[in-house]
Amino acid sequence: MPHSRRLALGAVLGAALIAIPLTLPAAASIPPPDSGWTTVFADDFTGSSGSLPASSNWIIDTGHAYPGGPANWGTGEIQNYTASTSNLAQDGAGNLRITPLRDSAGNWTSARIETQRTDFKPPAGGVMRIESRIQMPNVTGAAALGYWPAFWALGGPYRGNYWNWPAIGEFDIMENVNGINSVWGVLHCGVNPGGPCNETTGLPANRACPGSSCQSAFHTYRFEWDASTSPQVLRWFVDGQQFHSVSQNQLDATTWNNMTSHQGYFVLLNVAIGGAFPNNNSGTTTPGSGIVPGRPMVVDYVTVTTRGGGGGTTTPPTTTTPPGNGGSAYSTIQAESFSQQSGVITEATTDTGGGQDIGAVANGDWTLYPNVDFGSSAATNFQARVASGAAAGVSGLVEVRLDSRSNAPIGSFAVGNTGGWQSWRTVPANISAVTGVHNVYLTFTSGQPADFVNLNWFTFVH
Numbered sequence: 001m002p003h004s005r006r007l008a009l010g011a012v013l014g015a016a017l018i019a020i021p022l023t024l025p026a027a028a029s030i031p032p033p034d035s036g037w038t039t040v041f042a043d044d045f046t047g048s049s050g051s052l053p054a055s056s057n058w059i060i061d062t063g064h065a066y067p068g069g070p071a072n073w074g075t076g077e078i079q080n081y082t083a084s085t086s087n088l089a090q091d092g093a094g095n096l097r098i099t100p101l102r103d104s105a106g107n108w109t110s111a112r113i114e115t116q117r118t119d120f121k122p123p124a125g126g127v128m129r130i131e132s133r134i135q136m137p138n139v140t141g142a143a144a145l146g147y148w149p150a151f152w153a154l155g156g157p158y159r160g161n162y163w164n165w166p167a168i169g170e171f172d173i174m175e176n177v178n179g180i181n182s183v184w185g186v187l188h189c190g191v192n193p194g195g196p197c198n199e200t201t202g203l204p205a206n207r208a209c210p211g212s213s214c215q216s217a218f219h220t221y222r223f224e225w226d227a228s229t230s231p232q233v234l235r236w237f238v239d240g241q242q243f244h245s246v247s248q249n250q251l252d253a254t255t256w257n258n259m260t261s262h263q264g265y266f267v268l269l270n271v272a273i274g275g276a277f278p279n280n281n282s283g284t285t286t287p288g289s290g291i292v293p294g295r296p297m298v299v300d301y302v303t304v305t306t307r308g309g310g311g312g313t314t315t316p317p318t319t320t321t322p323p324g325n326g327g328s329a330y331s332t333i334q335a336e337s338f339s340q341q342s343g344v345i346t347e348a349t350t351d352t353g354g355g356q357d358i359g360a361v362a363n364g365d366w367t368l369y370p371n372v373d374f375g376s377s378a379a380t381n382f383q384a385r386v387a388s389g390a391a392a393g394v395s396g397l398v399e400v401r402l403d404s405r406s407n408a409p410i411g412s413f414a415v416g417n418t419g420g421w422q423s424w425r426t427v428p429a430n431i432s433a434v435t436g437v438h439n440v441y442l443t444f445t446s447g448q449p450a451d452f453v454n455l456n457w458f459t460f461v462h
Contacts (some may be wrong), residue, residue, distance in 0.1 A: 027094025028133060028218075030301045037129070041117060041267075041304040049092025050085050053113060060088065061112040061270075069162030077148065077275035078287070079108035087111040097296040098271045100137075100147070108293070112270030118156030121264035122227040123309025130267060131222040133300035136176050136214045137271065139292060144179025144215075146287025148272040149297040151175075151221055153265040166192055166199055169259025173236065174221035177278040178286070181213040182206045183221065185236030185244040190255045196352050197255075200276075203426055205236065205244035218300060226462075228308055229377075231330060232260075233461050245381055245428055245461045249332045252353075267304070271297045329374040329434075329460040335384075335442075338367035343444075349456055350422045351385065357456040359421065363396060363446040366405055372440045377462055378433035382411050384458035389421035396446030396453060400431060402438040409443070410434060415453050424456060434460070 030044050043057050052060070060083045065071050072078065079100060082088070088111035090096050100110035122128035132151050139147060152175070155168030170188035184206040192199040209219050222237040231248035248256050278286040327333065336346045336356040343365030349357040358367065382400050395416035399409040411431030418425055446452050 027300045029094075030303055033303075033305045034307075037305045037307045039303060039305050041115065041120065042301065043303075044094060044301045045090050045096040045299060046094050047090040047092075049090065051090050052083065052085060052088060053090060053096055057116060058113045059116055061114060066162045072275070073112075073272070074165070075272065075275040075277070076279070077272035079110040079273040081112045081270070082109050083111075084109070088113065091298075094300065096269075096299040098149075098269060098299070099296040100271050100273050100293055102293040108273045108287070110271045110273060112268065112272075114154075114268040115266045117264075118159055118266040119264035120153065120267065120304050121260070122225050123306055125228055126309030127228050127307045128225045129222055129303075129305045130171070130173060130265075131220060131305070132174070132269070132302045133218050133220045134174060135216075135218045135298040135300075137179070137295035137297050138215045139295040140179035140181075140213075140215055142288055142290035143292040144295075145282060145284070146274045146278050146291045147179060147295070148175070148177050148275060148278050149270070150272070151267075151269055151299075151302075153223070153267050155259060155265055156263045159266065166190060166195075166197060166202075167255075167258045168262060169265070170202075171223050171225075171234070171265065172202070172204075173223040174238075175277070176214055177281050179215055180281065181208050181215065183209060183214055183219070183238050183243070185223070187234060187246050189251065189259050195255070196251045198352075198424070203246055203250075205428055207238065207243040210239045210241060218298070229330070229462055232256075235461075242381060242430065243428070245383060246426070247330070247332075247383075247459055247461060249330075249459065250385075250426065267302060269297070269299055269302070327372060329372050329379055329440075330462070332457050332459050333369060333372070333440075334457050335367065335455040337369065339370050340368040342366050347454075349424075349454075351387075351424045351456050355456075357387075357454050359454040360451050361444050361453045361455065362451045363444065363449060366441055366443045369440045369442075371437055373437050374434045374460065376435055378435050379460040379462060380431060380433055381428055381461035382413075382431045382458065383426055383428040383461065384413075385424055385426050385456040386415050386418065387420065387422055387424045387454045387456070388415055388418045388452060389423070390417045390450060390452045392417070394446070394448045394450045394452050396444060396448075398427075398429075398453060398455065399443045399445060400429075401441040401443055402434065403441075404439075405441050405443060412445075421454055428461075431460075 166188040172186035175184040186202040186204040189197040224235040236244035399412040413429035
């Protein structure tokens, strides 16, 4: 969040609607950790009504910037963060409320807190989860234009430096803007601008909240850093449903090392008003004239848990799977390494790392990658690096099929114009669980005859 400039992924602002807050759902007890997991941090916000969160757990950020750091927290947000219980308070019912307010002169205040600890990371060879149960500010449409709630984590070396972003890493576990019914998960890393995380955009994914909207109900947002696999994997979930992942082998070794080899991360909660992310998702300067103050983000609990760890280090990832020799499904499979194809071309790419992509991809085209080894631990996610300069109204599906092009897809995702034929983004998709060795077909389906996608690489994730 410190320098985010990302655009919406299919988000559309609804008609103006002022949401009147109703009685909020009751707080839930922190769920016990799953078998084999250990709780290393927890706050259930059970303090008395009107009290600040425990100072033993949290630091309250104030003002418009860290001392000596980027102005407006590096994002263009306009509010002044305070330690006032009008902006930040436990409610006596097991929740923390962060409430943005506007005074008669039009000045905004809100709140931002971060954990005292800066050492959250998985044990060597283990897994870490950061989780919170949150109801976003219950406001939508014009009344929400400029709201920016977030639950996220920053690399520990940022504290006291404030100019080493994004190299130290940032995990945006839950972000939302403008009352859109969507949760964004984002990784920031590398250098700014550009770099392997496409800064200042980052590597994002988003989806609607399951069941009830993000604004109208509590949902559980979780981030996992899995160092028990090689390559390591970062995963994002809402209500237990994975919607984003980034694999270690998508990044160069220096970038990965810079964001993972330090002491760990600290966790933040805040509600900003205005700034680059709300602006980019609305096409206007926020906050909008119809925005309504006083709608809190309600936080039930925050936990950090870990599992396993053998004290060893993971093996550096393979970067390319050549065709036809039993390569790993979990390495980066270059799209141009097909053994057979129909309809596609190979061309130079300007994407990070250079090389080639496959292009001129249209309805009915396909590529084959033989003898891909998924191992005995099932793959459940597929992700691909894609770009599209397709005309308005032209889109299609990238599909994964096993062993025969006539078999049903095990997973797919839709893609349309991304801003240009070399404007790249990483798109994840859930797949049916797969183990063993298979011939992998990528098939491309569209309702229009025009080319709709270029593809640089793909990989699978446990």
